[in-house]
Amino acid sequence: MHLKIAVLPGDYIGPEVMAATLPVLEACLKKAGHTLEHSTHEVGGAGIDRYGKALPDSTLAACQAADAILFGSVGGPKWEKLPPKEQPERASLLPLRKHFKLYANVRPGLLLKNLIDTSPLRPDRIPQGVDMVCIRELTGGLYFGAKSTQEIAGGDIEAIDTMVYRKSEIERITDVAIATARARRKHLTLVDKANVLETSVLWRKVVGERVKATAPDITLTHMYIDNAAMQLVLRPSQFDVLLTENMFGDILSDEMAVICGSLGMMASASLGLDLNRHGKGYGLYEPSGGTAPDIAGQDKANPCAQILSAALMLRHSFGLEAEAKSIERAVEQTIAAGIRTADIAGGGPAVGTRAMGAAILARL
Ligand code: IPM
Ligand code: MG
Numbered sequence: 001m002h003l004k005i006a007v008l009p010g011d012y013i014g015p016e017v018m019a020a021t022l023p024v025l026e027a028c029l030k031k032a033g034h035t036l037e038h039s040t041h042e043v044g045g046a047g048i049d050r051y052g053k054a055l056p057d058s059t060l061a062a063c064q065a066a067d068a069i070l071f072g073s074v075g076g077p078k079w080e081k082l083p084p085k086e087q088p089e090r091a092s093l094l095p096l097r098k099h100f101k102l103y104a105n106v107r108p109g110l111l112l113k114n115l116i117d118t119s120p121l122r123p124d125r126i127p128q129g130v131d132m133v134c135i136r137e138l139t140g141g142l143y144f145g146a147k148s149t150q151e152i153a154g155g156d157i158e159a160i161d162t163m164v165y166r167k168s169e170i171e172r173i174t175d176v177a178i179a180t181a182r183a184r185r186k187h188l189t190l191v192d193k194a195n196v197l198e199t200s201v202l203w204r205k206v207v208g209e210r211v212k213a214t215a216p217d218i219t220l221t222h223m224y225i226d227n228a229a230m231q232l233v234l235r236p237s238q239f240d241v242l243l244t245e246n247m248f249g250d251i252l253s254d255e256m257a258v259i260c261g262s263l264g265m266m267a268s269a270s271l272g273l274d275l276n277r278h279g280k281g282y283g284l285y286e287p288s289g290g291t292a293p294d295i296a297g298q299d300k301a302n303p304c305a306q307i308l309s310a311a312l313m314l315r316h317s318f319g320l321e322a323e324a325k326s327i328e329r330a331v332e333q334t335i336a337a338g339i340r341t342a343d344i345a346g347g348g349p350a351v352g353t354r355a356m357g358a359a360i361l362a363r364l
Contacts, residue, residue: 001034001278003318006066008043008059011088012291013301013353014072020303020357021070024327025310027364032323039066043096044074044088054091063096067276068317070310071096071286076293097138100282102270103169104176105136106312107253107288109236114336115261118344121233130260132239133184135177136249138270140169141199143246165199165245170206176271177243178215187240189221191228191248203245229255253288262343263289264302267309269316276317283317285309299352302341304331307360330363337363 009018022038029036041059042050050056054074063069074088084090096102111130116123119130145162152158181188190207192200204222211220223231225248231238232252236259244252257266266288274282287305295301308331315324335344339359342350351359 001318001320002037003029003034004037004065004067004277005313006059006062006069007038007040008063008069008071009040009046010043010072010074010291011045011078012073012076012293012296014044014074014291016296016299016353017287017301017303017306018070018072020353020360021306021310024307024330024357024361024364025070025314027361028314028323028327031326031364032320034320034323038070043071044092045076045079046074047092048079048082048086048088054086054088055095060096060099063100067278067280068282068313069096069100069284070313071284072306073287073289073291076291076296094143096284097270098144100274100284101139101272102284103137103139103273104173104271105134105138105249106176106180106269106271106316107134107136107249107256107266108132108312109134109253109256109260109266111236111260112332112335114332115265115344118261118346119259121236121259125234126236126259128237130236130239130256132236132242132256133180134242134244134249134253134256135173135180136253137165137169137173137245138249139246140165141246163197163199163245163247165202167202167206170203171210172273174207174210174243175214177241178211178218181218181241182215185240186217187219187221189223189228189239189242191223191225191242191244191252193225193248194222195224199245207243225252228252232256232259257288262302263287263305264341264343265304265308267305267312269309269312271316278318280317280319283313285313285317299354300342301353302343303353303357303360304335304341304344307331307357326364327360330360333363334359
């Protein structure tokens with residue numbers, strides 16, 4: 001198979017973790033007899049610096065011509081003074097998600113056995129470890145509803161974000177969650193705020209009907225967002241698949257990531273409606289964490305989330321399950337061998353980004 005991908009490293013640690021990832025991806029594909037064609041493009045702050053635009057036209061065109069996007073992370077203090085609408089996150093990542101209709105964000109939360117002591121939770125809270133997936137709706141809700149800020153009577157200022165959801169949007173993400181649960185322990189938890197929010201009332205109704213009509217084999221549980229945030233630290237092993245709207249999913253997935261050891265471990269896949277040249281889902285693959293400006297340029301960042309995102313890309317956009325697994329196994333074995341970046345070293349000896357990448361590559 002010939003894989004054509006657009007590589008968008010972005011800002012701060014983005015290029016560092018990407019540099020550790022590409023050799024792993026290349027080696028994995030070469031070994032399996034595939035060919036990889038990739039080109040690298042500016043996005044986020046890097047796009048602003050070079051082209052005056054967080055999502056340069058040339059970058060978008062390259063994404064369009066590719067089968068999938070491997071994305072690093074964008075944003076940081078350098079561009080924080082720009083007007084909000086021009087900041088890297090809002091002006092590149094969100095338009096990319098919208099442009100490619102990437103409505104389904106899949107974030108696997110797997111606490112590796114060897115990382116149990118890296119979790120902030122006491123080991124007795126996670127006797128069976130944690131193995132869950134967050135399915136986050138990614139192109140609706142507060143992120144994309146109408147926004148405004150205006151002066152109002154009395155010299156006061158009012159800012160508005162709008163949460164909008166349509167039945168059709170909820171149905172399509174529910175289908176992704178059902179398929180995910182079906183391949184796992186068949187337990188789906190819908191997280192909402194149906195005691196307060198109108199959109200949540202619609203979510204409950206639509207998800208309930210959808211599961212009843214199309215997935216009687218799936219057990220559906222409802223949980224309010226505040227309770228879910230608490231249950232996640234209390235007893236994370238009760239969760240299999242979490243389904244939730246955009247903003248709740250953003251918050252819960254960070255919580256899930258640290259419970260699983262570190263934000264530096266959590267990959268993510270953003271999937272849409274379009275198919276690529278291989279007849280598989282076009283997608284964007286990125287670490288769930290940010291650009292970590294505090295450790296950028298120091299060879300300290302954990303490349304695992306980026307490397308595991310590349311594995312998700314092989315699985316979802318190319319159907320290369322065995323290859324995806326081989327990368328996931330190499331990451332697991334590296335960690336089991338005690339080779340760790342500082343975020344997962346628990347105060348013990350740590351290696352840098354490059355050495356971590358090289359150790360994973362060596363185990364492929
Ligand atoms: C994430 C990030 C983004 C989000 C930011 C960078 C806009 O936090 O992917 O979780 O909020 O979706
Ligand atoms: Mg986030």
